[in-house]
Amino acid sequence: MRAVGSLPVAAPDGVLVGVVSIHRLRPIRWSSDQRRGLESLARATGSTWHSIHRQATVRLAPAPVALAPNSL
Incomplete structure (x- = not known):
């Protein structure tokens, strides 16, 4: 290869995620x-x-933990 053209890949919120x-x-x-x-x-x-x-983030999020009253 002798030539390369590259473009940024951004998520809809503008975060760069690849090229x-x-x-x-x-x-x-x-x-x-x-x-x-x-x-x-x-x-x-x-x-x-x-x-x-x-x-993937939603699926990997931990389930909330119910704490007993006054346990902290």
């Missing part, structure tokens, strides 16, 4: 349509990651 990189044999000038498509891919990836991460 999408496109490798090419030769450098090219990306058209407006190609740029929009790659930006759309990065947004969709960030949204998907956020959804999966949120579901």
